Amino acid sequence: MVGSGVKRGTAELAILSVLETGELHGYEIARRIEQQTHGKLRFTLASLYPLLYRMEKRGWVRGEWQNAESGRRRRCYRLTSAGKKKIVPLRAEWAELFRALRQLAKVADA
Amino acid sequence: MPDWEELVSRRLAQLALDERERQEVITELAGHLEETYEAYRQKGASHDEAIRCALLQVNNWDTLQQAIHIARTKENAMNARTSRLWVPSFVTLAASVITLVGFAFLGLKPGPFGSQAHNEIWWSHLIGGIASGPYMVNEYTVWLMSLPLIGAIGAGLSSRAGGALRDIVISGVFPALAWLTILFVVQSFAASLGRGLEAETAPVNVARLMILLVLIPGACLLLGVLVYHAAVKRWTKSAA
Numbered sequence: 001m002v003g004s005g006v007k008r009g010t011a012e013l014a015i016l017s018v019l020e021t022g023e024l025h026g027y028e029i030a031r032r033i034e035q036q037t038h039g040k041l042r043f044t045l046a047s048l049y050p051l052l053y054r055m056e057k058r059g060w061v062r063g064e065w066q067n068a069e070s071g072r073r074r075r076c077y078r079l080t081s082a083g084k085k086k087i088v089p090l091r092a093e094w095a096e097l098f099r100a101l102r103q104l105a106k107v108a109d110a
Numbered sequence: 111m112p113d114w115e116e117l118v119s120r121r122l123a124q125l126a127l128d129e130r131e132r133q134e135v136i137t138e139l140a141g142h143l144e145e146t147y148e149a150y151r152q153k154g155a156s157h158d159e160a161i162r163c164a165l166l167q168v169n170n171w172d173t174l175q176q177a178i179h180i181a182r183t184k185e186n187a188m189n190a191r192t193s194r195l196w197v198p199s200f201v202t203l204a205a206s207v208i209t210l211v212g213f214a215f216l217g218l219k220p221g222p223f224g225s226q227a228h229n230e231i232w233w234s235h236l237i238g239g240i241a242s243g244p245y246m247v248n249e250y251t252v253w254l255m256s257l258p259l260i261g262a263i264g265a266g267l268s269s270r271a272g273g274a275l276r277d278i279v280i281s282g283v284f285p286a287l288a289w290l291t292i293l294f295v296v297q298s299f300a301a302s303l304g305r306g307l308e309a310e311t312a313p314v315n316v317a318r319l320m321i322l323l324v325l326i327p328g329a330c331l332l333l334g335v336l337v338y339h340a341a342v343k344r345w346t347k348s349a350a
Contacts, residue, residue, distance in 0.1 A: 025141075026138060026141075027141070027145040027146070030142075045142050045168055045174075046169065046170075048142075049142075050180070053178060054181040057182070057190065059190055059194070065134075075137075080274075082274070085269075
């Protein structure tokens with residue numbers, strides 16, 4: 001299980017990544033992230049929404065109310081062009097970090 | 111099934127947002143809890159067990175309330191529009207005016223940084239020069255050459271703040287838009303004042319100023335914006 005500090009750092013990238021596939025509401029965002037990371041990353045309501053709202057303020061995602069088939073009103077989020085632009089450097093940063101960590105691990109193993 | 115909206119509303123009673131926004135947050139969070147509850151029920155949990163598990167989504171409602179408040183109001187002091195459009199626009203405008211005044215004070219002549227005659231006032235010198243003499247063309251040309259960089263800075267500031275393409279373009283070419291506004295204002299005031307300003311408000315002079323202060327600088331600024339945009343696009347592509 002990944003620690004909470006790293007989770008916080010990766011959270012934005014995780015949300016942006018699942019939204020790349022299309023618009024989703026909050027519960028579905030959390031479910032997809034958990035499913036796609038095989039449970040290693042889990043968002044609770046308390047960790048997800050403050051982050052989503054912050055990302056919306058920054059203009060990376062945009063939320064819109066929609067009526068689901070069940071009649072329930074849901075706020076669906078989609079990536080904005082600023083969010084799409086943000087995802088590339090974020091991914092590059094994290095890839096670089098993980099490469100560095102792998103190298104450190106190799107040195108430690110040797 | 112519990113009334114999730116009522117439950118969330120009670121727990122977020124102190125959430126200091128305007129009523130419409132607060133209600134939206136409550137509806138959204140209640141929907142999330144309801145779906146969590148239903149998912150547990152589908153997995154075979156009892157009613158009470160499903161409620162208990164759904165409520166485990168939030169350890170501390172006060173902390174959540176505070177986090178939501180910060181997330182939704184943090185940018186109030188400088189809202190998105192300010193940081194994406196107005197700040198970059200005014201930086202671009204200030205930079206273009208400072209360079210214009212600076213070059214006029216330096217009185218650039220056909221040699222680098224030649225001095226201008228002492229009895230010339232910079233602005234009359236500038237306007238007169240732009241309008242008529244080959245002498246001023248150098249100062250004006252140097253100013254024009256600096257504008258693509260200024261346009262690119264404005265576009266960069268807007269883009270970094272998450273501005274949409276429209277904000278980026280407006281921020282970059284804002285000085286030209288400001289000059290256009292100034293010309294219109296001067297034109298209408300001069301027309302209403304009448305005497306003594308006939309020469310300045312003559313259609314030929316207005317057209318000339320429009321070309322020299324709006325169209326050509328606007329094109330230079332736009333060039334900077336386009337180069338910045340193309341460079342970012344290229345960098346983004348290669349990083350991908």
